[in-house]
Amino acid sequence: MTEFAFDLIGFDLDGTLLETCGDLTAAVNHAIGTIGLAPFAEAEIRTYVGKGARVMLRRALAASGQEDPALLERLLPLLFDHYEAHVAVHSHPYPGLIDALEELRGAGVRLAVCTNKIERFTLPLIEKLNLAEYFCAVIGGDTTGLLKPDPAPLRAMVEKAGGGRCLFVGDSSNDTLAAAALGVPSVVVSFGYCDGPPAELGGTAVIDHFDELVPLVRNWNH
Known part of the structure; x- marks a missing residue:
């Protein structure tokens, strides 16, 4: 029994654990550059992130005036090939993450990841x-064949991690909806790729x- 209200804390990846937009931007710009389209700034690509690589690229192409599905x-x-070869050039953990993981792990809380990014x-x-x-x-996004906000990936994470009282931490409605569908509370990180005002995404709490x-999970009273 830990001092925390949860046995397991799960995390989304992009925009939650990691700032990955630099490498995603480079991959998009590489792909569209092969047909002579102008590159995007990272700030623009950030607004396209969160629903998977296909949607990210579709949004970039549409913004470039290219909407041909082919x-x-x-x-x-x-x-995909460019991203795979440069997956961790610019990506990095958000400030304070490692210290939080260390403290949670030290207290006996199990930690896991559930992301729509493919394995x-x-x-x-x-x-x-x-x-x-x-x-x-x-x-990952292809582990179960379903994506958040479907609760199936989150359920698979809980089962693989050994069950127990779970909290999920994410940055978008995909995360809060999946958690709600599974009946577990969620925390929204306001610094991620939020698809709306953080306080309005349906999470139980915001950090x-x-x-x-x-401190939030140690003194959980939600």
Whole structure:
């Protein structure tokens, strides 16, 4: 029995554990550059992140005046190959994350990941950033064949991690809806790729920095 209200805390990946927009931007710009389109600034790509690589590229193409589905299918493998080869060039953990993970793990709380990013990118990214040791389960976007906000990936994460009282931490409505459907509380990180005002995404609580996570779950009263 830990001092915390939860046996297991799960995390989304992009925009929650990690700032990944730099590498995603580079991959999009590489793909669209092959057909002569102008590159996007990272701030613009940030607004396209959160629903998967296909949607991210579709949004970038639409903003460039290109909405041909066949073009999307042709460029997507180029984006994937570039991203796979440069998955951790600019990506990094958010401030305070490692200290929070260390404290939670030290208190006996199990930690896990549930992301819509496919395993081909998720597992190498976590390894390259030396985070794999913290997580007893990692569920990617192709692990179950379903994506958040469907609760199936989150359910698979809980089962793989050994069950128990679970909290999920994310940055979008995909995360809060999946958690709600599974009947577990959720925390929204306001610094991620939020698809709306953080306080309006349906989470149980909001944090602005990972320094706030451990005190929040230690004194959980939601």
